[in-house]
Every structure is written in C-alpha cells, then in structure tokens.
Amino acid sequence: MARICVLGAGVAGLSSAVNIQSILPEADITIIADQFNTESTSDGAAGNFGILLGRTNADICRLRCWTRDSFEWYHKICTSEDANIAGIHRTHGYQLWRTEQPPPFHGSFDYGYRILSKSELLKLPGNYKYGWELNTLMVECRRYLPWLMKRFKEKGGKVIRKQLKNIVEISGSYDVLVNCTGLGSRKLFDDKELVPIRGHTIRVKAPWIKTLFIADSDTYIYPGQDNVVLGGTRQRGEEKLDKDQRYYDDIMARCCSLVPSLKNAEVEKTWVGLRPWRPCVRLEVEMISVDGGRLPVVHNYGHGSDGVCISWGCGVDAANLVKQQLTETGSQRLVSKL
C-alpha cells in the first residue's frame, strides 16, 4: 500500500489530499502540518473566485485546466445541499477600472461577466471609466477547510500536527511527498523564488451588503456568509505580521467611498497575512535524494493571490502526478525488493 504524505493543511494541502484519496482509495495518506484552519494563510483569504493574468503566473493551458476544474467543483457544491456548510456561495457585483482591460481570465469559466455600459458606470460609485459586471462565487476557508478535512478523515486520512525543520525527518516513512507548504517552502525546499506579498483585510458585520465591489484591483468588498470582507493591501516583500492601524484605516476609507453605508458596519476582526507569490506557480515533480534513494516530491505551492480560487484544480493535477509517480516508481520498488 502506497504511503503518501501531504505537507501543509491549507487549501492546497487539503485539496490535494482529498483528490489523492479519490483516485487512490487504497493509499495510506497522512497530512503533516503545523497550522490548521484559522491558523492557516488560507483562512484569511476572502476566497473570491477570480483571476487576473499577470498576477498569477503559470502555463496558460494549465491555468485554464485548474480554473475550469475548480469552478466545476465549487459550482457543484454551491448548488448542492452542502453549500453553506462547505462555505461556498454565489456572488454578484462589479469590478471597476480606470482604463480599458482585456477580458477577465476567469470570465470564461464562472457564471459570466459583462462589460458595463457608460451609463451604468455613471450610476456606479467613483469615476471609473471601465468595468465588468461579475457573476461568480466565494469560497470561504473558515468553513471550506473543516469541510474538506472532515471528508479526508472520514475516508481514513490521518493527520499529524508537527512543525518540520527538515524533510529528512520524515522522508524514510513515505513513498511520495506532496509539498503544499506555501511560503514554508523557502526553508523546507530552499526555494529562493518565493516572495511574500503582505495583505490586510477587515471583516465587518454588514448583512445588507449583497453586492461585491472591486476597484483598481486592490480595493474590494466581498459579501461573505457571516461577514463582509474589506480589503486590501499588496505589499511585496513585507513580512512583519503586526497589525498596523494605518493600513486598516486606509482600507476602510477606500471601501466607504465605494459603499458609504459601510461606515456604520461593526468591525468583527482585522487580519494580516502573507500571500505565497512565485514568478510561476510550482506544480511539478522533483526527485530528491534521501538515504541513498530517490523520493518523488509533488510540489503544489506558490499560488500567490489565487490559492483558493485554483486550489481544487491544482489538487486534481497534483493527485494525478502522485498517481503517475506511484505507477512509475511502484514497479521499480517491487523489482528492487526481489
């Protein structure tokens, strides 16, 4: 029986683990992580399904597959009985720009987008010259991660809470590793290409807000199930996680200029986190040398701002790579044992 270890229990790790279980039901799968649920970076993400090309980089073909597979999955859940338990719901609203833009990448995959007319733009807040009406979804990790974890455990998946300093601590115990450690790969796999991009969000109680707004890509209002997520910031290379009030004040001011009634919304909590950005999403196999042998590592990290959005599709891809590795190396191991 193949022994698989998924490193990381954020949305990438859980999506990979659940997908692996689905195509390798006999495999022994363990998730090892030091951060779960509200401790994870994923938990802070708003979870809006939307991608801006240029922000997330990957081979365009693969990005299409990840986006398409992810949306199909989220749509299936959000039109099922489980929608609210899994934390996925449909959203609608407007994305506003100062200048004309090429069509949104996700527009061909979600429920659809529409270019706003000049008269519509005049009625909308701000003096934006260009914009889209969006129909999409929101995947809220506060509920989605526990929902995935429950599925994983129900099918016999194991979980170990542990902070790994080095891969050699566990490399002898597994046949394949799946690395979903986000920024953790800087230390664990010596990845110098990873750059943290710090982000701040505010969650407010504003149940009368049903419409999403995104302006200039950096100011956003996402109506979640329990609260409305306001953002944000995009601070490349910043790593300190102290909650600087100036950033929150600035976010609030920008969001209130779009939707004035937010001024009276009760603030529930503020958050700061680091997007694990990489010049290219790393979703590939690396053979590493351990104990005189070779251990396949399926990397699935560096998703930047779009980790939640493409998580399911990446998990499907990662699971396929794992299966491929086991099929290739499995026979080799059998031979070497003879």
Next chain:
Amino acid sequence: MCLKNIQFGLNALICKELTANNILMAAREPSICVLGAGVIGLSSAVRIQDKFPRCDVTLLADRFSPDTTSDGSGGFWLPHLVGGTNQDSISKWSASTLDYMISLTKSPLANQIGVHLVSGYSFFSEPQCPEWRKLVLGYREVTDKELKLLLPKAKFGVFYTTVMINVKAYLPWLISRFKQKNGKVIQSRVDKIEDLLQKYDIVVNCTGIGANKLANDSDVIPIRGQVTRVKAPWIKHFMTYEGSDEHCEKYILPGTDTVVLGGTGQRGDWNTQIDDRDQQMIWDGCLEMIPSLKHAEMIRHWAGLRPHRSSGVRIETEKFSGGKMVVHNYGHGGAGVTLHWGCAGQVVEEIRAAIKSTVSRL
C-alpha cells in the same frame, strides 16, 4: 320679480358663505390627515410635509409597523399584480420609487433606512418581455450556460439588479422623519372617512385593503400571499421562478437579516392564518431552486392580503362640501413597496392642484 330677486339674493348669500369658507381655508394652511400607516400612508405623509411645510399633517391609523401589511411583504421592488393600472402610470411611479430607493442605498445610513441593492435571476417557462426591464439595472437575458447551471427546468431567464427594502426598518425611519417635522401621530380606528372631515380639511386615504369598507369600494379584493422567513445568510442573490405549470410564482429574496421564501396568490381569500399546504408548497418550490435552504433556520411564517383593485391603483380626489376633500391612494396590489414613492408624489400633485383650484375660484 320680487321672488326672483329674493332667490337670487339667497343664492348669492349661500355662495358667499361657501366662498367665505374657501377664503378662510385659503387664508390658513389646510389641515391634512393621512389615514393609514403602511408604506403608502407613511410615504404620503412625508412627501406632503416636504411639499407643504406650513401645513399641519396628522397620521392616523389603527396599525403601525411592525403590524401593517407592508411589514409582512418581501419588500422587493418589482411591478406586479397591479390590476388595470395604466402602464404609463406604473412606469412613472415605479421608476420614481426605484430612483429614490437607489439614491438611499448610497447613503451612509442605508442600513438604518433599510434599503439595499440586490441582484439575481428570474426564470420562466417561456420567454418574457416585461415593461419593467427598462427600469431595473443591468437587465439582460441569461446565457444558455447560466440556464443549464442554475435552473435546467426553466426555458428562459433574466438577470437584473433592483432594490429590496427592509420594511420593518424603513417604516420606522419614515415615521421618525415625519415626527421630526412636527407631524402628529394618532392611533385610532375610523369607521367613516367623512367623520374625519369635520376635523381636517384634507384626508388622504391610504387604507389599503381597508378601503373595501371605508371607501365602499368593492373593487378592492385581497390577493392572499403567504411567505416564510428563514436565516440563510449565504444567499446573496434573489431567484424567482414562474412556470405555467406552477400554482404561483416561487421566490427567494435575500433581505437584510432573513431570506423571504414565497409565495401564493389566492384571489378573494381573506384568510390571514398560515396554511400548512401553502407552507409545504413554498418550501418544496424554493428548495428545488436552492437545495442548501434545507439547512436554513426557520424564523417565522406570515400571510397577508395584497390590496388588489381590478381597475388599478386609485389616486383620485373626491371633493366634499366646504372645500374639503379626500384624496384616495389605495389599491396597489402586490406593488405597494414598488410604487409608494411615486404614488405619494402623485398625491402631492393632487393636493396642490386641488388647493390651487380652490383658491382660483375666489
């Protein structure tokens, strides 16, 4: 000849007295009583105050928020069940109301006022071309993909953005506006509108279904509507389905704190008790559209009487002796919330015209 002169003199005297009353009325500001404190009555009272700041305006009703018909309604802007009201009036009044509501959504006090933008889908079993498509925001037909993904049984659908009112917040906001400008509020039952004319110069009749008795208008008949309110905060869109196979349109409307599931449309049914079969039908119909409603927490059920008038909304001035008048504003059917602000504006025009013609006859 002498008799003729006396007759002439008598007539002149009567005319003089009438004229004197009119002069008196013109000399002081008319006192106005708005009868009814639902969305129609309150908006009329507020707009009358705005237009005639020197008039004494009194609001008189036996029921106030949260016990009015308006309070139970979904609060969704959409012209429907308006009987024979002429289309131009529907368009004018509903457009005026929608514009006003949209402007309120941009206020920092939008939540206290109780208005919010809401978008969503209306599905049908056959293609539609409603008049109101020109009035709502961003109206478009759904794509085949959306139809397939969201409600495969439907043959046609539209997507648009409109406004929803949290009536239980909106009515108190209107009342507080009314009181801030020294409006008087009286809780009382009235059996005859004419009785009020002894005390007030102008009565604005906003009694909704009550007009059947009070205005002796048998054309006002209830169209009963039942709804269920649930807690389902993950639902951000509205969704409605009107099928030829369906007993009545089914709808899911996301309000501020609760989601309204409906509905029924039983003509001539005066029953305001909850009907279990209606409840089940609403539940089944809505669950089919959004399965996750299964987990929604039930809050309450309600049944109310849409004040439908087959000949349409009645906004009309009825003149009485002594320069007194009753301005009727009732019969809005299922579109009270949708038409209220525009109709209140029409009432203001009626009053202005009536006062002007009274003065000009002097």
